Amino acid sequence: MTRLVGRRLLIGLVTIWGVVSAVFVVIRLAPGDQATVALGPDATQEQLTALRHALGLDQPVLVQYLDYLGDVLTLDFGESYRYGRPAMDVVFGRFPATVTLTVTAALIAICCGLVLGVLAGRRPGSLVDRAVSTVALGLQAIPPFWVGIMFILVFALQLRLFPSAGGGTLGHLVLPAVTLAIPFTALVARITRGAVAETMTESFVRTARSKGLTETQVLGGHVLKNSLIPVVTVVGLQLGTLVGGAVVIETVFAWPGLGSMLVNAVENRDFALVQAATVLIAVCVIVLNLAADVVNARLDPRIRLEARR
Amino acid sequence: MSETAVLTAPTATRRRPLAAVPYVIIGIYLLAALFGPLVIDFDPVATSVTDRLLPPGSATGSGTALLGTDGVGRDVLAQVVHGARTSFVIGIAVVLITATVGIALGAVAGYFGRFPDLVISRLIDIMMAFPGILLAIIIAGLLDRGPLVVIIALSIGGWVGFARLSRGIAMSVRERDWVDAARTMGVSTPATLTRHVVPFLAGSVIALATIELASAVLAEAALSFLNLGLPPDVVSWGQSIAGGREYLATAWWITVFPGAALTILVICVGLIGDRLTRRFTRKRD
Numbered sequence: 001m002t003r004l005v006g007r008r009l010l011i012g013l014v015t016i017w018g019v020v021s022a023v024f025v026v027i028r029l030a031p032g033d034q035a036t037v038a039l040g041p042d043a044t045q046e047q048l049t050a051l052r053h054a055l056g057l058d059q060p061v062l063v064q065y066l067d068y069l070g071d072v073l074t075l076d077f078g079e080s081y082r083y084g085r086p087a088m089d090v091v092f093g094r095f096p097a098t099v100t101l102t103v104t105a106a107l108i109a110i111c112c113g114l115v116l117g118v119l120a121g122r123r124p125g126s127l128v129d130r131a132v133s134t135v136a137l138g139l140q141a142i143p144p145f146w147v148g149i150m151f152i153l154v155f156a157l158q159l160r161l162f163p164s165a166g167g168g169t170l171g172h173l174v175l176p177a178v179t180l181a182i183p184f185t186a187l188v189a190r191i192t193r194g195a196v197a198e199t200m201t202e203s204f205v206r207t208a209r210s211k212g213l214t215e216t217q218v219l220g221g222h223v224l225k226n227s228l229i230p231v232v233t234v235v236g237l238q239l240g241t242l243v244g245g246a247v248v249i250e251t252v253f254a255w256p257g258l259g260s261m262l263v264n265a266v267e268n269r270d271f272a273l274v275q276a277a278t279v280l281i282a283v284c285v286i287v288l289n290l291a292a293d294v295v296n297a298r299l300d301p302r303i304r305l306e307a308r309r
Numbered sequence: 310m311s312e313t314a315v316l317t318a319p320t321a322t323r324r325r326p327l328a329a330v331p332y333v334i335i336g337i338y339l340l341a342a343l344f345g346p347l348v349i350d351f352d353p354v355a356t357s358v359t360d361r362l363l364p365p366g367s368a369t370g371s372g373t374a375l376l377g378t379d380g381v382g383r384d385v386l387a388q389v390v391h392g393a394r395t396s397f398v399i400g401i402a403v404v405l406i407t408a409t410v411g412i413a414l415g416a417v418a419g420y421f422g423r424f425p426d427l428v429i430s431r432l433i434d435i436m437m438a439f440p441g442i443l444l445a446i447i448i449a450g451l452l453d454r455g456p457l458v459v460i461i462a463l464s465i466g467g468w469v470g471f472a473r474l475s476r477g478i479a480m481s482v483r484e485r486d487w488v489d490a491a492r493t494m495g496v497s498t499p500a501t502l503t504r505h506v507v508p509f510l511a512g513s514v515i516a517l518a519t520i521e522l523a524s525a526v527l528a529e530a531a532l533s534f535l536n537l538g539l540p541p542d543v544v545s546w547g548q549s550i551a552g553g554r555e556y557l558a559t560a561w562w563i564t565v566f567p568g569a570a571l572t573i574l575v576i577c578v579g580l581i582g583d584r585l586t587r588r589f590t591r592k593r594d
Binding site: 011012014015018019022023026027029030031137138140141142143145146149150152153157237240241243244245247248251262263266267269274278281282285286289 | 431434435437438439440441442443444446447448450451452453523527530531534535536537550554557558561564565568571572575576578579580583
């Protein structure tokens with residue numbers, strides 16, 4: 001187990017290094033540097049030179065890169081020129097809203113997806129199965145940002161049930177969370193369906209039935225637990241996609257989280273903010289993946305054994 | 310169990326005439342993307358103040374706007390048709406690039422094993438851990454805007470799926486007799502790879518390419534929707550959807566029609582991809 005976590009952590013660290021390096025390269029390639037962005041088009045050459053010197057932009061690229069890696073390690077990305085505050089403070093201020101949104105969406109998706117998947121998978125080929133599978137396939141492909149706008153059109157503008165944009169109250173959370181949960185629900189349902197359908201053919205299910213257990217006991221006690229392993233694997237791998245989806249959905253609903261802030265920061269070329277947000281998101285995604293691996297190893301003795309070797 | 314599946318498959322398809330529907334719809338989209346722009350003129354930067362926000366079916370200065378007009382008086386139908394072309398061009402370019410890179414890396418990793426496999430597998434692990442759309446947002450948003458940048462931004466994360474798939478198949482094909490035979494006969498390694506290994510990837514790769522096409526089209530629309538993708542002089546469904554947001558309460562058609570066009574296309578491509586995947590994927594993992 002320790003070795004599994006260790007190996008995963010190492011890959012995670014390399015991933016974070018890769019992501020921050022990619023962001024560094026993109027920022028160097030982007031037209032205009034931090035100094036021109038911060039001072040605007042009216043800046044004089046002297047002002048530009050002075051700010052470049054202050055930010056270390058007149059150093060060789062390699063020195064800048066090492067400085068930047070140092071900044072990442074100390075989580076000090078400098079000031080956001082739009083907010084006039086340290087970038088990390090701005091990012092942490094936005095963080096809780098994103099956590100609320102993604103966790104709510106993940107809970108909705110896992111609950112609904114598991115129920116739908118079990119209903120479909122317990123009788124493969126049945127009407128319920130075909131209905132769930134078809135709907136799930138469609139929902140997985142549907143563009144979430146457009147669904148979000150349609151939700152605003154119907155539930156906010158026409159029926160006036162929920163507010164269309166912003167955050168703060170529980171009402172604000174409903175539409176973005178449901179929108180974000182839709183493709184994920186479909187994914188969980190499809191994976192669960194496949195896993196349950198396969199487990200149903202196992203001999204221990206037949207044994208459980210012939211012992212005289214009720215169908216509910218068989219499903220809950222024997223089938224579901226054994227079907228959870230592939231579900232946890234895929235959900236764990238896809239949590240990153242959920243975070244990525246949140247970036248777009250937050251923008252649609254003007255949800256005051258990390259994602260909408262990142263999109264704005266990219267648009268305004270607020271490099272410090274972009275770097276801080278990317279690192280935080282990367283760390284979150286890796287921690288989530290790690291958590292999924294640990295849960296999986298708990299559920300499946302085979303993984304634990306493999307890791308020991 | 311796999312044998313019964315093979316035996317029953319043809320009858321199952323014959324009993325379902327609805328199976329052809331996605332193909333027909335995609336055919337219509339392709340025709341619209343190919344020939345539509347020749348029939349329907351559209352100037353993305355031209356505006357017409359008198360034709361602003363007209364509902365579907367209204368008469369405009371230049372004919373009837375079947376799907377209405379947007380906030381600056383541009384025809385929505387023309388945007389849907391021209392946007393289809395943009396979506397296909399970007400989507401197909403991304404899939405071609407990612408498939409080529411992914412198959413090459415995956416086949417090399419799977420065939421050679423050892424060190425190349427170690428490097429490529431770790432690279433795949435790293436790419437899998439970070440959401441591709443985020444990387445695309447940062448790359449496309451910070452660099453100069455244009456179709457090429459969008460294609461590159463979407464390709465950077467897209468090759469991983471192809472690489473994983475190709476690696477798995479190459480690993481199993483490597484052990485087959487005809488590959489051994491080729492090796493014994495002294496066929497060069499590149500020729501063995503291209504002639505005796507890569508052809509066996511075709512079915513699964515086509516299935517995956519279909520799914521990846523759907524996600525590339527979707528990702529491009531999302532980028533353009535966020536105003537971080539294509540420049541304003543290129544028509545894109547994502548931009549049309551974003552442009553209609555401020556008129557959502559009064560002129561729903563600006564957002565609804567391009568979005569519906571996108572949704573239907575992506576669902577149909579996804580349906581076909583799912584069907585192909587089920588046909589070509591043997592039970593492996």
